[in-house]
Amino acid sequence: MLAYTLKRLAAAVPVMLIVAIITFMLMHIGSVDPASRIAGELATPEEVEKIRIAMGLDRPLLHQFVSWFGQVLSGDFGTSILNRMPVLDLVGQRIEPTLSIALFTIVFAVALAVPMGVLAAWNAGTWVDHLIMALAVIAFSMPVFLVGYLLIYQFSIELRLLPVQGYKPLAGGVGPYLRHLVLPVVSLGLVFLALIARMTRATMLEVLNQDYIRTARAKGLGNTRILVLHALKNAANPIVTTIGFGIAALIGGVVVTETVFAIPGIGRLTIDAVIRRDFPVIQGVILLFSAAYVLINLAIDLSYALFDPRIRY
């Protein structure tokens, strides 16, 4: 298990290197010259040239890449062009809301989707199944921003139950923190929920037709034990895989959600950086997300062994 983990981490190095190269090239293939971007709109050509030399942008690309990558490896992701703050500090300031939304979305979606999928599979072909799957299709077909605005309209404006938008840090009390998270989490989580519910249903249907389920019934076991222990444990791996894919997809969804709910998270940071061509911030965020993605995938692969004794690393 440890050897496998180390091997996988080693295999992640070339992946991250490729991501780094692409990220680095972003600055140089775009239509905007970073030097003039930093110098500002009122700068003279001489000033721009000075900045170019000061930042080393006149040197060969490979040279620039090596020195940039060296800095990244030592933990220096550069400084924001806009507000001169180190990129890592900026990310650090914005990470709490994003992590909170992501974490609660995963919990919300998984906690509802798995029971729904199991229930649908157990009642396959009946109205329970049809109802759950119809809801899943609806949830799956609605984009985050539409769901977000509909929820805001209903629960914040009409019923006045929840805040319209914004974010309150955990340090300011659990109550306000949670109240501000409900709508973003629900609107982001619905698609995720639908995806997992469908996958759970499909996998469970297959598992429930297996011989060992018949054996379990022939032993006189109750439905709950059969469903949860005998069937769900067998169905776990495809479901966990889907959850992993979903987490990757969440990264995109978080950006939209944070915009809809005006939440100062990584997503907003990214959008602002993209709009203003703040290259160091864009590069830093992409690298961090990629690293997170690689680690999540590794965690999922390792979790397979947890459910299936036939898988050993």
Place this chain on the structure above:
Amino acid sequence: METPILQIDDLSTHFFTRDGVVRAVDNLTCHVGAGEALGIVGESGCGKSVTSLSVMRLVQSPSGRIVNGAIRLQGRDLLALSEKEMREIRGNEISMIFQEPMTSLNPVLSIGCQLIETIRRHRGVSGKEAWQRAVDMLRLVQIPEPDQRMREYPHQLSGGMRQRIMIAMAFACDPKVLIADEPTTALDVTIQAQILALMSDLQKRLGTAVVLITHDLGVVAETCQRVIVMYAGRKVEEADVGDLFDRPRHPYTKGLMASMPHLHRGLGNGQRLKEIPGMVPSLLDPPPGCRFAGRCAHATALCTTEEPPLTETGPRHWVACWHTGAPAEVAQ
């Protein structure tokens, strides 16, 4: 005769499909006495497995349904029980062994877990006592190093081992009736013999009534006292084992026997084993009359119009055929 442990009366199990009603089991009556082994023989698709699943009330619903009859376990009608009461019977008073040892055990649960859950389900014992009982059962089915096997998973064991574990599981709660659905079909011939010997031994020692479902007459000859031959969902012949092998009456039974190779009556050069021509008819709208008529060399007009009743042609020997009156001629 004493009252049988398991009595099946007029059992009909049908499947309601989009194309129509499949009469998988039609008016089957049979019984098993205490300590007795009953064989149910027939080709694939003749209703043997559906019969066993009907007794367990595990027929695939909603398409499959027991439409008629009674199944009595020591006089108690199982068909009248609620699903909850039925769960108390399954694995406890009636247990079952399935054909495929490779897929019948749960791959992600340890052997110990699967044995113990059965014991704890039906006997209110502590985890430790259940563990001990499980180890004893593994020892009983002659599994070496039972303590270690308890912690292993099905994929670490061979097919024969897994079937032994299924047997251990089936006997774990001292069932009154054991239903074995083709328990040796998926195994090597040498392992088959071991498994059959083990089952017979346990049956005698524990006094369990056994219903052995198989398509292999050889297996029946070795293990059973009485045999039912099923064809297309119906019982066509029932007799004591020796009687059936000596004096088969139904043309289908004779066909089955003729298609078996014999050690002493070797085949001449280039001679083939006799096969029964044709296939089991579709159980969807079966033809009127005798269901075997289409494949029977002796079929007459009567056979295709009227269904032959079961008649006792000898002591404890029943046949459903219009032409058993002159068995000698039919046999030729």
